Amino acid sequence: MVNKNLTEYYGSLSHLDNESWELYRSLELAKELTAGETLAKLGDEHPEIVALCADLGKPTRLIDFGNKYPDRFFNFGLAEKNMVTAAAGLATTGKIPFVATYASFLGLLCAEQIRTAVAYPNLKVRLIGTHTGIAMGYYGSSHHATEDISIVRSMANMTVISPCDGTSLADLIEESVKTYDGPIYFRVSRGREDSVYKNRNIKSKIGRANVLRDGNDIAIIACGVTVQWALEAAEILAAEGIQAKIIDMHTIKPIDVDCILQTAKEVGNIVTVEEHNIMGGLGSAVAEILMENGAHCKFKRHGLNDEYSIIGKPYYLYGYYKLDGKGIAEVAKKQL
Template sequence: MSTTTFHKDTWELYKSLEMSKQLTAGETLARLGNDHPEIVAMSSDLSKPTRLWDFGKEFPDRFFNFGLAEKNMVTAAAGLASTGKIPFVSTYASFLGVLAAENIRTAVAYPNLNVRLIGTHTGIAMGFYGSSHHATEDISITRAMANMTVISPADGVALSEMVEESVKTYEGPIYFRVSRGREEPVYERKENVVQNKIGKANVLKQGTDLTIIACGIEVNESLKAAQQLEEQGISTRVIDMHTIKPMDTEAVLNAAKETGAILTVEEHNVQGGLGSAVAEVLMESGVSCKFKRHGFYDEYSLIGKPYYLYQHYKLDGKGIASVAKEFLG
């Protein structure tokens, strides 16, 4: 595997604008736009960094820019959904899943409307912009909202496939949580083959000693960690739990029974995130195993360039492998 995900140049704005290949929602919606006139898209002065402009330039009459008014944008999306449209709302996750949380809860989740919320640049991807631009609480916020589906795709293929599913067959509000779009892909696009389905986890690697359950960009880093652990004699299963709510409980319980140890990995506070969701499944099922959550340990990130921060917080492949070894003893 290459090491481009955390390469320093991908955080240099002018060097990396053309590198956001994994932000595929806009191009997917543009492809679906003619057959699905109910699709509309909304942004808040960030249509190019989120790549929602890929849809906007093809369908300018169905694209709306709200400026720096994210809360108004969410409420307007709810209004459009109430008329039968399927609005796709995209901005940075700190401004969507965190800042606009009350509007999402009251205007979108409560009436159970078909609004698709895409929070990009989540976690600490905006590291040097400061805590106001970080989003390490958005999983816990949105998964606590009744009716809300919460998805953290591993890459652009996964995002595209589940965005398309959300247009064609899925009912109810969805919060998609994605990074900067400049990461290494996990999935290879295959013609007429869907590899990611909402609510169904993907076992990307089998193993017998440990299961790593990850979401978002940490899926690829967990695969790197698993490779390093294998070289040290630790057979490691890796599960891409892209849908955090509703969770694939069967995948979790099989992992607990078959490997006896689960490590969850997320670019999020361990309080209320992916790890907490997995723990809830285990406790309510009565299935016991060795268990650890890894992410941000109820703390705010330091301010700095993310490629240093991922190493510092052991959220890169090497760091995850070291956490796993310590966990297993």
């Protein structure tokens, strides 16, 4: 029975405050964590798919696959490193293992196993790190994942993907099963983000950025959960007569070089946005392309400025670090 005082403090269980992100009925709110249901749909056609979790099958929604295919679903408990190594072994037998846990445990804690057991032999293992960036809010730095992009993208053979919603994630997972080889690190948020692609007739393909809005005053290149707020920022800017081009750079490695260079040429002013340390993340990847190709373009990286996040509710933190629509618009205006 739910404590009455807690219910009064947090709000009605049937009408949760969107800004609280409390745990009650959290799975019902995590509608954009579509990995499990996508794999469940692909399971009959692809019997080689197996799924592995580390006591977090429900929060990552991988349990949606496990409920349909219990004999192909493995729970390793709190043994994430063993889980990744086992996935590598399964891949050598022709299976396609999908591994899911919080990004702080996967991209950071399991970095050695990813590098040595998965990336080095170039195995077809799909790693899904959920609850990325500062989405875990009040859990603090131990559960924040603001370094995982820089760690994993520096590993040879690795593909790094940060979808903005469940529709995009589903597209990219399906492609990864049917036509894409080598290891992949999927970086997804908590599942409570707004849907970006649900009402857009745009498919997400690995290695190809999606232009979600045209503009010629400034370009905002975002990934993951920040894409929805980049679009919100574009609306704020448009009200002030500033037209922003919004690009969803869901694939950070291999990055869409042509899109970056074309944007630099046509717009000439780029801001990258990520819920990640600006050291080594999306912004660094874009900067590398601009510099190596001699692009003439104003440029700014926006994210966590080489620091550990403070502790608080996620939406408060997004606002504090100017990663919400209002904050991104403010950063973009200063770049003009």
